[in-house]
Amino acid sequence: xxxxxxxxxxxxxxxxxxxxxxxxxxxxxxxxxxxxxxxxxxxxxxxxxxxxxxxxxxxxxxxxxxxxxxxxxxxxxxxxxxxxxxxxxxxxxxxxxxxxxxxxxxxxxxxxxxxxxxxxxxxxxxxxxxxxxxxxxxxxxxxxxxxxxxxxxxxxxxxxxxxxxxxxxxxxxxxxxxxxxxxxxxxxxxxxxxxxxxxxxxxxxxxxxxxxxxxxxxxxxxxxxxxxxxxxxxxxxxx
Numbered sequence: 001x002x003x004x005x006x007x008x009x010x011x012x013x014x015x016x017x018x019x020x021x022x023x024x025x026x027x028x029x030x031x032x033x034x035x036x037x038x039x040x041x042x043x044x045x046x047x048x049x050x051x052x053x054x055x056x057x058x059x060x061x062x063x064x065x066x067x068x069x070x071x072x073x074x075x076x077x078x079x080x081x082x083x084x085x086x087x088x089x090x091x092x093x094x095x096x097x098x099x100x101x102x103x104x105x106x107x108x109x110x111x112x113x114x115x116x117x118x119x120x121x122x123x124x125x126x127x128x129x130x131x132x133x134x135x136x137x138x139x140x141x142x143x144x145x146x147x148x149x150x151x152x153x154x155x156x157x158x159x160x161x162x163x164x165x166x167x168x169x170x171x172x173x174x175x176x177x178x179x180x181x182x183x184x185x186x187x188x189x190x191x192x193x194x195x196x197x198x199x200x201x202x203x204x205x206x207x208x209x210x211x212x213x214x215x216x217x218x219x220x221x222x223x224x225x226x227x228x229x230x231x232x233x234x235x236x237x238x239x
Contacts, residue, residue: 015152016235017228018095019183022147022155023190024221029143029158030194031201031214032136036073038199039207040129043069046140046158048077072130073137080141087142088149095150095238096228102146103222109139110215117208150238154184163187 029046036045042064044050051070058065084102092098113135140158147157154163163184170176201210228236 014235015150016233017224018099018150018152018235019155021099021221021225022150022152022157023186024217025143025147025157026155026187026190027194027197028214028217028221029140030191030196031198031210031217032140034195034198035202035207035210035214036133036136038202039210040132041066041069043073043133045073045077045133045136046144048074049159049161069130069133073133076134076137077141077144080138080143081145082141083138084142084145084149088146092149092238094229094236096225096231096236098238099146099150100222100225100229102142103218103225106139106142107215107218107222109135109142110211110218114208114211114215117211121206121208154180155187160188160191 033044033046036043043054043066051074054065055067055070055074058067058070083105087102087105088098091101113132116131144156144158147155154166156163167181167184171181197213198210201213
C-alpha cells in the first residue's frame with residue numbers, strides 16, 4: 001500500500017493522483033449498482049438518472065419496480081450529497097484530506113451493509129431491501145458530492161451521460177478538440193468493469209462477497225487518500 005501511495009504521489013499535473021483514485025471509486029460504483037439492481041429490488045443506489053426512469057415505471061405499475069424503494073434511494077442519495085457538501089465546506093481547502101474523510105464516512109456505511117449481509121444472507125425475491133439501499137445510496141451521494149467538489153474533469157464517479165456526450169460532441173468529427181479522450185474512455189471502462197465484477201461475484205458467490213469486494217476497493221482508496229492527506233503538493237489545494 002505504501003508503494004502505491006509513493007507512485008500516486010509522484011503523479012504530476014494539477015490534479016495529481018486524484019484521477020486514479022476517482023477511477024477506482026468509479027469501479028466501486030459499478031459494483032454497488034450491480035448489487036442494488038440485481039439483488040435489492042431493481043433500484044440504483046448511485047445512478048439517480050436511472051432511478052427517475054424507474055420511478056416513472058413504478059408509478060405506471062410496472063411490477064419489478066417500487067415507488068417507495070426508488071424514493072428512499074433518491075432521498076438517501078440527496079442526504080449523502082448534503083453531507084458531502086457540508087464536509088467540503090469544512091475541509092475542502094485540502095483536496096486529499098477532504099477525499100480521505102469522505103471515504104472514511106463511506107466505509108462506515110459500507111461496513112454496516114456488509115455486516116447486515118453476513119448476518120441475513122442473500123435476500124430472496126424482488127422486494128426492495130431498505131436496510132441495504134439506504135446506507136448504500138447515502139454513501140454514493142456523499143461520493144458524488146465529493147467528486148463534484150474536487151472538480152476533476154470527466155470524473156464524477158457515478159454519472160457517465162455527460163462523459164459519453166463529451167466524447168462525441170467534442171470530437172474532431174464534430175469540430176472539437178477532443179480533450180481528455182483517454183480519461184473519458186477510462187471512466188466508462190471502469191464503470192463497466194465494476195458492474196461486470198459485481199455481477200460475476202453476485203451470481204457465483206452471493207451478495208455478501210460482492211459487498212465485500214466493494215468494501216475492499218473502497219478501503220484501498222481510503223488508506224491511499226489518508227496517506228496523501230499529509231501532502232502539501234500544489235494539487236492538494238482546493239477552493
